[in-house]
Amino acid sequence: MNICSMCQIKACGENETNKFPKNCPSMFEHVNNTNELYKNEEDYKIAKTAALVEKENYCKMTRIEEIIDFCKRMEYKKIGFAFCMGLKKEMETIYKVFSHYGFEIHSVGCKCGSISKEFLGLNKEDQIHSDRFEPMCNPIGQASYLNECKTEFNIIVGLCVGHDTLFIKHVEAPITILAVKDRITGHSPLAPIYISEGYYNSKLFGEK
Numbered sequence: 001m002n003i004c005s006m007c008q009i010k011a012c013g014e015n016e017t018n019k020f021p022k023n024c025p026s027m028f029e030h031v032n033n034t035n036e037l038y039k040n041e042e043d044y045k046i047a048k049t050a051a052l053v054e055k056e057n058y059c060k061m062t063r064i065e066e067i068i069d070f071c072k073r074m075e076y077k078k079i080g081f082a083f084c085m086g087l088k089k090e091m092e093t094i095y096k097v098f099s100h101y102g103f104e105i106h107s108v109g110c111k112c113g114s115i116s117k118e119f120l121g122l123n124k125e126d127q128i129h130s131d132r133f134e135p136m137c138n139p140i141g142q143a144s145y146l147n148e149c150k151t152e153f154n155i156i157v158g159l160c161v162g163h164d165t166l167f168i169k170h171v172e173a174p175i176t177i178l179a180v181k182d183r184i185t186g187h188s189p190l191a192p193i194y195i196s197e198g199y200y201n202s203k204l205f206g207e208k
Contacts, residue, residue, distance in 0.1 A: 046174065049073045064094070067176060068101055071153055080151030081107040082142040082167050084158035084181055091157055094178070106149040110137040110159060139163040143170035158187065 003025055011019035012026050025031050038044050053070050061069065071079060079098060083091045091107065098105055117127055117136045124130040137160060146154055151173050156164055158181040168175055185191040192200045 042174075045074065064097065064178060067155065067178060068098065070176075071103065072101065074153065076152040077104055078149065078151045078153075079103045079105055080146035080149060080154040080171075080173065081105065082139065082146065082154060082156050082159060082171070083107060083109055084137075084160065085109045085111050086183075087158040087179065087181070090179070094157065106146060106151055108142045108145045110139065110142065110163065111135045112145065113138045113141045115141075137163045139165075139167035140170050143167050143172075147172045 003021075003023055007021065007024075009019055009021055011017070011021075012024070017026070020027050038047055049070060053066055053073065057066050057069060081091065081094070083094075088109065091109075095105055095107060114135045115138055117134050120136055122136075127134040139159060143166070147170075154171055154173050154175045156167065156175060156177045156179075158179045159167055160181060164177075179187055180189050181187060182189040182191075192204060196204050
């Protein structure tokens with residue numbers, strides 16, 4: 001079943017309730033009941049702050065600037081970063097930027113713990129580099145470390161697909177994403193979508 005992604009009416013953007021299509025999520029009771037959940041103090045503050053950041057910075061600030069603005073408005077002091085070691089150089093600059101604004105930074109790379117991929121039952125041929133020791137990414141370890149640091153807000157920088165899933169599952173403080181890893185596109189994962197009717201069409205709609 002596909003609802004919102006292929007909707008051409010977009011009545012929810014105009015509050016035209018009489019035009020909601022059949023099976024529109026806006027008509028589902030559990031969606032409407034989420035209004036009660038926003039009464040949670042933290043969730044209400046996050047939602048309100050996010051709306052203000054959007055309104056005041058729309059098409060004016062980059063994502064990193066918006067995250068800094070959001071953190072300042074939320075009065076977060078301790079910021080956690082879970083990053084891919086492949087983006088270590090980028091993380092050094094990110095650290096300098098956030099430190100400039102007075103945040104207390106706690107960062108942890110994906111190879112923390114130095115656990116061999118053999119722990120996952122992988123053989124040497126399953127590794128990227130079969131001729132050397134190769135540590136597994138340890139997103140649960142990253143989450144555990146930041147939980148121990150009692151960070152107030154956590155930011156993901158380039159964790160792999162699946163590793164980000166485990167980090168999000170196990171970390172305790174609220175999360176946002178600064179960068180999504182996509183080495184082919186220079187970490188711009190929507191690029192293939194923008195050229196999906198041209199060069200990348202055969203790749204995205206290739207053999208199943």
